[in-house]
Ligand SMILES: Cc1ncc(C[n+]2csc(CCOP(=O)(O)OP(=O)(O)O)c2C)c(N)n1
């Protein structure tokens with residue numbers, strides 16, 4: 083059993099009051115308590131940005147890597163020890179800007195890892211520049227005349243790139259985010275969870291009020307297994323038209339389940355001592 | 368074969384004509400006949416068309432370099448004759464396609480011409496273009512008085528997996544070439560490749576294969592490598608044997624991913640290794656530093672080619688040394704080793720995996736294209752002395768463990784996720800548990816702790832450079848990497864020249880280098896880059912400035928002939 087108080091470190095959170103990261107952190111700790119994620123079974127990774135600070139406040143062994151690179155690090159951890167639950171916390175700039183290449187390729191590989199995008203549509207830590215998910219015409223320090231670029235759609239990109247679990251959460255709904263985090267980890271294969279995260283300091287458009295007013299949960303007869311419908315759904319965005327929940331989920335063999343070397347034991351449990359290589363040398367005679 | 372004569376055979380043709388494979392067949396046949404071999408291949412960065420040449424050096428003694436001149440030229444096209452006509456010895460043999468119009472009028476009159484109907488033999492044996500090569504090799508076997516049975520057995524071993532028919536066709540082609548040469552050119556036959564008695568079993572290994580085998584022998588558990596010349600052979604080797612030896616090779620989307628995946632795997636407790644060339648290493652640079660600050664053991668095999676940019680993709684160079692010693696921002700204990708031959712590549716790769724885990728840092732093993740794609744014959748390697756050393760790694764739960772605890776030797780306890788222990792492997796400066804900290808005292812202490820590991824390594828593991836030749840000499844050559852073989856081959860003719868071969872670049876054996884060079888009468892620095900990067904390192908470490916820098920940037924190896932000229936010009940001054 084993981085207890086909530088065991089999940090905190092000596093560092094207290096230093097996010098701005100009201101920041102969506104605080105809610106994401108709460109949802110993650112709730113999920114960990116519910117599911118027993120702890121230092122015996124779980125590894126965390128983060129990129130660089132306000133989102134990455136989550137590692138300092140969460141007492142589960144982690145690696146805080148480079149800007150844009152948490153996904154390959156998470157992949158390496160999973161391949162080395164596929165017994166671990168692996169979570170990568172990343173930002174919209176981190177994951178879709180600096181790390182875009184890794185994101186696309188991770189989606190098509192189906193490693194059994196979880197990628198949580200703290201999507202605040204802004205560069206928080208570097209004090210408010212436009213990010214890959216900032217809207218067209220958005221004014222920021224780096225786009226004072228309005229953003230001439232159009233935003234990337236992480237849900238659509240993930241589905242198109244072959245991810246087998248694609249969902250969106252709104253950080254302000256801690257309970258809903260908790261449920262989606264748990265579902266993501268239960269899915270065998272790559273899970274992409276795009277978490278709408280208000281940045282109260284720099285992004286005055288995508289605020290808590292904005293999301294509360296405009297998001298709705300997918301449900302009813304929505305079929306998560308229909309890829310075309312999911313793709314169509316992913317394009318929906320507007321007033322009262324921001325879907326939350328699982329867009330797409332299918333069962334495909336995870337990467338790790340296809341690798342004979344890690345079927346029985348994780349790599350880290352195999353002895354690296356190889357004394358007798360006579361057979362191998364013989365091939366070159 | 369009488370005396371220590373070394374035979375040099377060049378096989379030339381178009382890319383796609385199986386030139387390299389033909390060289391391999393010759394090399395292995397010679398090895399199985401009891402000789403030593405060394406190969407060198409030149410090829411352009413295209414798959415079909417363009418000129419390829421592979422050179423096989425065969426000798427009773429160890430052979431460590433390719434010469435510019437050859438005894439036998441096998442020309443599969445006109446281009447080969449035109450390009451190599453000045454590299455044939457006066458009494459050399461030229462074997463070429465007798466069916467096509469090949470113009471040999473430019474060749475020296477003393478050269479022995481051996482046209483052979485290779486296309487006809489290939490048709491007869493099985494109508495596959497590549498059989499021409501096998502027929503030509505059959506002819507070489509006849510002219511050198513080699514044992515056709517050895518070639519037959521080799522063809523069976525090499526092509527067996529492709530089916531009996533392919534084996535038979537190759538054997539037939541070899542036999543046709545052999546018989547024809549034996550009959551038509553009996554007067555040229557020399558007893559150079561006669562099967563020896565008591566043959567010692569020898570492997571024919573390239574540097575890329577040696578690095579892959581060294582990784583396997585060294586206990587690699589995870590490897591992610593993005594393809595790039597000249598190191599793609601490392602990944603081909605590792606990919607091939609992964610299931611048998613229970614490690615994972617993963618092809619990543621780029622080199623940034625390669626190093627970050629390796630860091631993830633090592634953080635989780637797997638022995639991890641990646642490989643790249645200069646361009647890919649540039650992409651890895653930030654990750655190189657991440658491994659440094661998080662104290663994550665990662666081995667990087669860096670196979671050099673001339674840069675900057677794409678440079679000369681399929682040629683050799685030594686211009687990455689200073690980059691590897693200084694990339695990226697900031698200071699951390701970079702262990703940097705450089706192999707001088709294929710055997711050193713094997714043993715240094717094995718050792719690197721231990722050093723990385725013992726010192727919880729990066730270890731780069733530098734090689735170059737000459738080593739990557741060249742072959743040399745060696746008796747089967749002995750690995751019985753090697754012990755896997757995982758340093759201060761524990762996978763047990765240890766109450767109160769501090770992953771970045773300050774310590775005298777700079778090395779802290781290491782643990783992994785999933786053990787019950789807690790730490791953050793943190794790219795930000797961090798305290799002993801790994802939590803981010805910007806405190807002044809902590810930053811000073813952690814930086815010093817990390818760098819202390821290099822001092823410990825210098826005391827406990829660093830090896831002295833080797834001085835070949837006499838202790839006292841008129842000229843001392845200082846060099847590194849694949850130049851070693853060419854220099855050693857040349858040294859045989861100079862009793863008054865010695866050679867300091869450096870393999871440890873960081874930590875650096877300052878005292879020994881200083882003592883050798885300060886005693887030397889005249890020093891020549893030899894390296895394949897524009898500025899003398901090793902000489903600059905020596906100046907930085909020892910204060911000794913080497914004025915005579917015999918440098919090379921055209922991607923070609925140093926030929927013993929040109930080293931000889933250089934030495935003579937210095938000695939006769
Ligand atoms: C290679 C590199 N380039 C740039 C930076 C500077 N940088 C740090 S965080 C960041 C962007 C942060 O945006 P995002 O990933 O969306 O995270 P947030 O702070 O919004 O959580 C940038 C550009 C860096 N640390 N490393």
Ligand code: SF4
Nearest residue numbers: 098101132206281282
């Ligand atoms: S800058 Fe924005 S994202 Fe960063 S902590 Fe403050 S509110 Fe959160």
